[in-house]
Amino acid sequence: MIRFENVGMRYGAGPEVLRDVTFQLEPGSFSFLTGPSGAGKSSLLKLMYLAHRPSRGLVTLFDRDTSTIHRKALPTLRRKIGVVFQDFRLMEHMSTFDNVALPLRVKGVSEDRLKKHVTELLAWVGLKDQINAKPATLSGGQQQRVSIARAVISRPKLLLADEPTGNVDDEIAVRLLYLFEELNRMGTTVMIATHNQSLIDRFQHPVFHLENGELTALDPIQPPQPEENPFFVNEMMHGREEGQ
Amino acid sequence: MIFARATDIPLARDPSTRLVPWVIGFMVFLAILAVAGGVTLAGMAAGWQQGLTGSMTVQVPPLADDSDEETEQRVRQALEVLRRTRGLGEVNLLPSEDMVVLLEPWLGGGVDPDSLPLPRLIDVVIDDADDLDMDDVRRRLAAAVPGAALDDHQLWRERMVGFLELLQLVAWSVVAVVAACAIVMVVFATRSGLAAHRRVIETLHLIGARDGYIARQFQLHATRSAFKGSLVGALFGTGIIFGLLQMAHAMGNTASSLAVFGWQQWLILTLVPILGITITALTARVTVMQALSRLV
Ligand SMILES: Nc1ncnc2c1ncn2[C@@H]1O[C@H](COP(=O)(O)OP(=O)(O)OP(=O)(O)O)[C@@H](O)[C@H]1O
Numbered sequence: 001m002i003r004f005e006n007v008g009m010r011y012g013a014g015p016e017v018l019r020d021v022t023f024q025l026e027p028g029s030f031s032f033l034t035g036p037s038g039a040g041k042s043s044l045l046k047l048m049y050l051a052h053r054p055s056r057g058l059v060t061l062f063d064r065d066t067s068t069i070h071r072k073a074l075p076t077l078r079r080k081i082g083v084v085f086q087d088f089r090l091m092e093h094m095s096t097f098d099n100v101a102l103p104l105r106v107k108g109v110s111e112d113r114l115k116k117h118v119t120e121l122l123a124w125v126g127l128k129d130q131i132n133a134k135p136a137t138l139s140g141g142q143q144q145r146v147s148i149a150r151a152v153i154s155r156p157k158l159l160l161a162d163e164p165t166g167n168v169d170d171e172i173a174v175r176l177l178y179l180f181e182e183l184n185r186m187g188t189t190v191m192i193a194t195h196n197q198s199l200i201d202r203f204q205h206p207v208f209h210l211e212n213g214e215l216t217a218l219d220p221i222q223p224p225q226p227e228e229n230p231f232f233v234n235e236m237m238h239g240r241e242e243g244q
Numbered sequence: 245m246i247f248a249r250a251t252d253i254p255l256a257r258d259p260s261t262r263l264v265p266w267v268i269g270f271m272v273f274l275a276i277l278a279v280a281g282g283v284t285l286a287g288m289a290a291g292w293q294q295g296l297t298g299s300m301t302v303q304v305p306p307l308a309d310d311s312d313e314e315t316e317q318r319v320r321q322a323l324e325v326l327r328r329t330r331g332l333g334e335v336n337l338l339p340s341e342d343m344v345v346l347l348e349p350w351l352g353g354g355v356d357p358d359s360l361p362l363p364r365l366i367d368v369v370i371d372d373a374d375d376l377d378m379d380d381v382r383r384r385l386a387a388a389v390p391g392a393a394l395d396d397h398q399l400w401r402e403r404m405v406g407f408l409e410l411l412q413l414v415a416w417s418v419v420a421v422v423a424a425c426a427i428v429m430v431v432f433a434t435r436s437g438l439a440a441h442r443r444v445i446e447t448l449h450l451i452g453a454r455d456g457y458i459a460r461q462f463q464l465h466a467t468r469s470a471f472k473g474s475l476v477g478a479l480f481g482t483g484i485i486f487g488l489l490q491m492a493h494a495m496g497n498t499a500s501s502l503a504v505f506g507w508q509q510w511l512i513l514t515l516v517p518i519l520g521i522t523i524t525a526l527t528a529r530v531t532v533m534q535a536l537s538r539l540v
């Protein structure tokens with residue numbers, strides 16, 4: 001799914017913020033990315049969602065060398081990737097609904113088809129009552145959930161979440177993680193950058209640890225044991241599947 | 245639906261793009277005036293070229309040993325020939341008294357017209373130049389009235405046509421300059437829109453939007469702005485042209501310049517705002533596509 005080989009990255013002419021990063025994500029895997037602030041987590045994710053190019057090394061995505069991808073082919077690839085941005089990147093002038101619907105509209109999904117999906121997903125992330133609200137009127141945690149909903153609405157093959165639970169309480173954080181796990185169970189490869197150690201402990205997934213731009217340790221935790229989650233994620237996600 | 249989707253980028257709120265309808269309106273207004281000038285001049289030039297406009301003069305000089313009656317006879321014959329010619333309208337003999345008035349600056353007042361061998365002048369209004377066969381008139385006139393001369397103001401006409409063509413060139417240049425200004429202005433407004441919404445555009449890209457999707461938003465917005473502006477500009481422009489035509493009619497200037505402003509000319513004027521909108525939309529699109537292709 002994803003392979004990094006001796007990847008280095010820098011912003012402009014600045015110093016390398018990632019050095020000799022080598023790792024691999026198997027299709028269908030679920031992993032955490034941790035490390036102190038400024039270690040380069042967001043930068044690593046940027047390479048994966050094709051917002052940045054490496055200054056050296058090889059990044060392979062969906063079995064394609066990203067350095068050879070033509071500009072015109074980028075949209076197709078990016079549509080397979082759902083991203084929860086650390087700073088949300090919501091469209092300030094759009095309602096919650098329109099923000100979440102955007103990836104589908106960009107793909108050309110018809111309005112009546114997307115309406116059902118978006119409403120259902122918003123109900124799931126607990127934003128039913130904020131459906132017409134603009135981001136500026138939402139709390140930090142609500143905005144975060146909008147951005148998560150937008151990232152998963154088109155059922156990406158790869159989900160990259162940058163600190164997706166930074167602004168919500170533990171209960172919602174766990175609930176959101178179940179959403180990610182459900183997506184993962186349906187085949188999405190997931191990587192979550194987070195500082196939240198209790199989440200990492202609770203959800204047993206491999207952990208990549210970044211320190212000062214270098215990947216220091218690969219947590220030797222085994223792949224997850226399938227455990228029924230107590231929420232109705234299944235119902236919701238499968239319901240959407242039938243709808244398509 | 246298409247219009248609902250146009251809000252992916254909040255262009256309508258930009259102070260810089262809010263000026264666009266006004267500028268386009270003004271440009272369309274100017275272009276309409278210039279185009280109206282251009283087509284009027286073109287029509288006039290064509291008219292002059294065919295001798296469509298105005299008149300000809302026929303001179304019937306008294307022959308050396310002619311009596312007055314014989315001259316009158318020759319004049320009557322000339323009038324006869326002219327009146328029987330297709331394509332000619334009114335045919336008028338200039339009274340001798342008028343001739344004297346015309347000649348006063350040269351000969352002084354109180355001249356007896358009969359004491360001078362003045363040619364008699366016949367003023368002929370050309371009614372329909374297409375029906376008129378100048379060579380045929382000349383031949384028949386020469387046969388019926390030897391010595392009669394037909395002056396269709398050829399030299400004067402050629403100079404006039406040359407002058408009108410020059411004026412036309414000026415009018416079309418104004419149109420070209422106005423169009424160029426509009427394009428430059430739309431390019432700048434679009435670029436400032438791109439800069440103002442960099443982040444939104446970047447996010448759209450990351451979500452998987454193609455350049456065409458983003459360009460369409462700008463294009464739609466530009467089309468709407470241009471539509472509003474063009475409508476107002478065109479209304480004012482055509483209003484002024486209409487007013488000018490009415491004024492010219494009121495001044496009795498119907499035959500020459502105004503005959504050339506028919507439905508074809510109005511049709512050309514309506515093309516101006518349509519072209520304005522098209523140019524604006526295309527310019528916006530090309531500008532966006534070009535700018536985006538330079539991004540990652
Ligand atoms: N746009 C940028 N331009 C220049 N330098 C940047 C930019 N973004 C990040 N950096 C630098 O790159 C390094 C890694 O930043 P990054 O955002 O990847 O860290 P992070 O691990 O995500 O931190 P945090 O946990 O605080 O989000 C930092 O030293 C930062 O200053």
Ligand SMILES: [Mg+2]
Nearest residue numbers: 041042086162
């Ligand atoms: Mg970060």
